[in-house]
Amino acid sequence: MSRLKTIGMIFIGVISIATxxxxxxxxxxxxxxxxxxVPYLYDNFEYKKExxxxxxxxxxxxxxxxxxxxxxxxxxxxxxxxxKKPDEKEIQQFSDEREKYLTKKQQFEEDDNxxxxxxxxxxxxxxxxxxxxxxxxxxxxxxxxxxxxGAIMSADERNDITNAVLIYINEKYKGKx
Amino acid sequence: xxxxxAKSSWGVIxxxxxxxxxxxxxxxxxxxxxxxxxxxxxxxxxEKNGLNISKHIDDVNYTIQYRPVEYMVANEQKNPYxxxxxxxxxxxxxxxxxxxxxxxxxxxxxxxxxxxxxxxxQDYTDRQKYYSFGxxxxxxxxxxxDTLHCAIFNYVPNYGIAPxxxxxxxxxxxxxxITSGKIMFDRTFVISDQVMGYGTIKLNISKEDLSKxxxxxxY
Numbered sequence: 506m507s508r509l510k511t512i513g514m515i516f517i518g519v520i521s522i523a524t525x526x527x528x529x530x531x532x533x534x535x536x537x538x539x540x541x542x543v544p545y546l547y548d549n550f551e552y553k554k555e556x557x558x559x560x561x562x563x564x565x566x567x568x569x570x571x572x573x574x575x576x577x578x579x580x581x582x583x584x585x586x587x588x589k590k591p592d593e594k595e596i597q598q599f600s601d602e603r604e605k606y607l608t609k610k611q612q613f614e615e616d617d618n619x620x621x622x623x624x625x626x627x628x629x630x631x632x633x634x635x636x637x638x639x640x641x642x643x644x645x646x647x648x649x650x651x652x653x654x655g656a657i658m659s660a661d662e663r664n665d666i667t668n669a670v671l672i673y674i675n676e677k678y679k680g681k682x
Numbered sequence: 683x684x685x686x687x688a689k690s691s692w693g694v695i696x697x698x699x700x701x702x703x704x705x706x707x708x709x710x711x712x713x714x715x716x717x718x719x720x721x722x723x724x725x726x727x728x729e730k731n732g733l734n735i736s737k738h739i740d741d742v743n744y745t746i747q748y749r750p751v752e753y754m755v756a757n758e759q760k761n762p763y764x765x766x767x768x769x770x771x772x773x774x775x776x777x778x779x780x781x782x783x784x785x786x787x788x789x790x791x792x793x794x795x796x797x798x799x800x801x802x803x804q805d806y807t808d809r810q811k812y813y814s815f816g817x818x819x820x821x822x823x824x825x826x827x828d829t830l831h832c833a834i835f836n837y838v839p840n841y842g843i844a845p846x847x848x849x850x851x852x853x854x855x856x857x858x859x860i861t862s863g864k865i866m867f868d869r870t871f872v873i874s875d876q877v878m879g880y881g882t883i884k885l886n887i888s889k890e891d892l893s894k895x896x897x898x899x900x901y
Contacts, residue, residue: 552882627881634739680737680870680886 536646539666541636543652546667550632551675556624563620567613574606635674718899719756719764725896726753732891738789739880741798745785746871746885751776752898766900779833779852782871784821786878787846794842798878809877813837813847820874823853826867830854865892 547553581599585591640648648666651657676682717725726733726749736745749757755772756764788795796809818835834852859866869887 555882623879624881627879630740630880638738677737678884680735680884681888 537644538647538649539645539664540649540651540657540660541667541670542665543650546636546671546674547628547632549671549675550628550678552631552678553628556628560620560624564617567617571606571610571613574602574609578602578606631678632674635677636670638677639670639673716897716899718762719759720762722752722756722896722898726750731894732888733895735885735887737883737885739883741789742795742878742880743785743787743789744873744875744883744885745783745787746887747783747785748869748887748892748895749781749783750895751781754781756898763901764898769898769900778855780855782823782851782853784849784851784871784873785846786849786875791845793845794840795846796840796842796877810839812877813849814839816876817849820876821851822872824870824872825856826858828856829872865889 578599581595581602585595585599588595636648639645648670649657649660651660673682725731726747728734729736734745734747736743738744751773752769754776755769759768759772761768786795788798790798796806796813800806800809814837817837818832821832821835823830830853832851833854834850836850838848838850840847856867866889868889869892871883871885873883873885874881875883
């Protein structure tokens with residue numbers, strides 16, 4: 506009887522250990538998932554802020570160049586309008602200046618578009634890499650990006666790691682991680 | 683009387699133990715403070731010691747390594763028993779500047795880094811020209827409030843046989859640090875590589891890691 510009891514105890518012990526091991530194994534195998542709010546992350550990424558400041562400076566510089574050309578053009582135009590019989594040379598000069606202004610404006614617009622695209626691309630490449638680094642260092646299987654487009658319709662806020670990731674990516678950008 | 687004797691013998695044991703501990707600590711510290719040439723080079727090369735740092739983005743890896751004067755001499759002499767007289771005469775060559783090694787590598791082992799996302803052959807030539815002549819203007823070293831540009835810039839091309847390109851860089855030493863005789867600032871490299879398309883890359887070597895660098899044991 507006592508032997509049977511011992512065998513029973515061992516059997517229960519083995520079953521318990523096996524169950525516990527399975528539970529731990531299944532838990533460990535479960536993907537670790539979290540999400541970040543991409544627009545917030547993007548807007549507060551240090552590199553994006555630097556690029557935005559740089560772009561604003563460039564745009565302001567270009568605007569002042571165009572404003573100056575425009576003012577010059579207006580003065581010429583006013584001068585021509587006041588004259589009853591404008592000189593052909595002055596008409597030609599006005600035409601040349603207008604051409605120069607329009608060409609410059611178009612060139613600036615194209616440059617602005619190209620620079621914006623390039624900067625956005627650079628920012629995104631670095632941001633993506635740093636988020637990936639964060640995921641790997643912290644054992645995440647997936648970090649989802651909630652970007653307000655409907656890809657993630659609902660999520661528990663406890664799985665929102667945006668702030669932790671933001672600190673990490675900014676340190677990483679500065680080379681301090 | 684017996685009690686006093688016993689007490690004094692415990693005191694002696696305690697003093698001996700403390701002395702042994704002190705010797706152990708001092709000798710352990712001594713190992714870190716000074717290293718023979720081979721170990722010194724290993725120390726600087728070891729990423730864990732913070733003097734050799736890298737940043738990986740997409741397929742490209744940027745590495746910066748601080749090379750103290752001791753490293754430069756030990757690496758050049760390649761003598762595991764470097765003589766003090768040789769070291770003293772050689773170190774003068776490097777004394778005025780701070781030296782760094784930089785590498786741009788691809789994680790694709792069989793690919794020349796200059797061919798990454800290459801459009802055409804002309805693009806390859808332009809890249810080589812850029813890294814030879816233009817790139818040095820896109821690198822700066824920030825130390826506290828000072829921004830330094832390269833005093834020496836040397837591009838080491840790979841001729842397509844290695845997945846990386848190397849650079850030797852040197853910068854003026856910080857005057858405040860020369861005066862104070864200690865490391866006061868982090869070294870932050872700001873690299874605006876115009877080829878790879880990742881924008882501004884920053885790599886930082888902390889002043890703590892720079893201060894921890896050991897001295898070189900010579901013979």
